[in-house]
Amino acid sequence: MGYTYLVVNNKYIVKKIEKKNDHLSISWGDNFKSKYHFLWLRDNCPSAIHPTANMRVFNILTVSKKIFPKKINLNQNQLDIDWSEGNHKSKFNLQWLRNHCYTEINNKKYNSPYIFWDSNLKKNFSKIKLNHNDIISNDSYLKKWLKLLHSHGFAIIKNGPTKKKSGFRILKRISHHRETFFGTPFEVINIPKPNNTAYTAQALRNHTDLPYFEYAPGYQFLHCLVNNATGGKSSVVDGFAVANYLRKKEKKIYKLLTETYVKFKDTDYTQKAIRVLHSPIITLTKDNDFNDIRFSMAAMGTIDVNPKKMKKFYDAYQFFASLLQNNKFKIDFRLEAGDIFCFNNRRVLHGRTEFDPNSGNRHLQGYYVERDEIIARLNYFNKVKV
């Protein structure tokens, strides 16, 4: 059966609605055709959602898979359904139905939020710099910062305070921090009997932090309190850009790095814990976009891949390592007191050159925040519909 309504070229107006075997078929004013399966409709009845908690209270087990609309009726911008079970009526807003049309959602081509960069970004370095107090006092700057972190995975906050723990203030503009056994903030300073190579004056090759965690911290914030020692220059490289280069130009290497499980580990002598994780160095999302990069020569365990694959793996690993240090991709810069170097720790690698601890002081304080928190706040500012 079908009803035909007045034709207006408006995507929220229903031109035609038909009851099929297991779904309603709706033709909209812009001629787009949507499918709405009966169980999906029942599950998404507005009454299924708690009015303040915004969570589903409806239990899918209270209806059978045979449920169907006994009666449907359109009035203005509403679709009414009388269900065959439970003596239940649903009232759907047509705009909501169209906005949640999963035919349309699944037709859409995936758009990556990431903007890859290489050493050319150094020419536009002012683009990734933001002023501390602007972010503190102004939501539009906060949004700009979050956007930059999400798209480029990297920003430098200038003119921040230099008091210990003062990094908390700007992080609280986002959300809570991610705790680790290093404490928050962690002190990046040259100490005797270091439990981590970061706590020496040695160079740190470009790496991601804590790759031995099942869920490595999403963002890292290195707040520079003092940096007047000789050396200790910072480096940064877009791991996704390098992975993308491999995806395009070195398909075999790319395949190995996305499929081979390698060992990451931490055996910090101050901890009563042994941390071991096997993961590929590059992981992907359901959309085949990059999920994360885990790379740290320092935190790499003794590799235990199949002997048949070991040589090939090492070739790929070494090649990736060489690109991550390559001038085509990496940017060198110097952190100044009051700077906060912010980066997506599951995308962007960071490092430093050796410094001379006798020539002056160098003290950074580090913080971690989950990637979820950055994205969720950005969604909030963008009024993302879910």
Ligand code: OGA
């Ligand atoms: C770290 C680190 C870099 C630096 O603490 O994880 O990489 O510049 N520090 O000291």
Ligand code: ZN
């Ligand atoms: Zn680090």
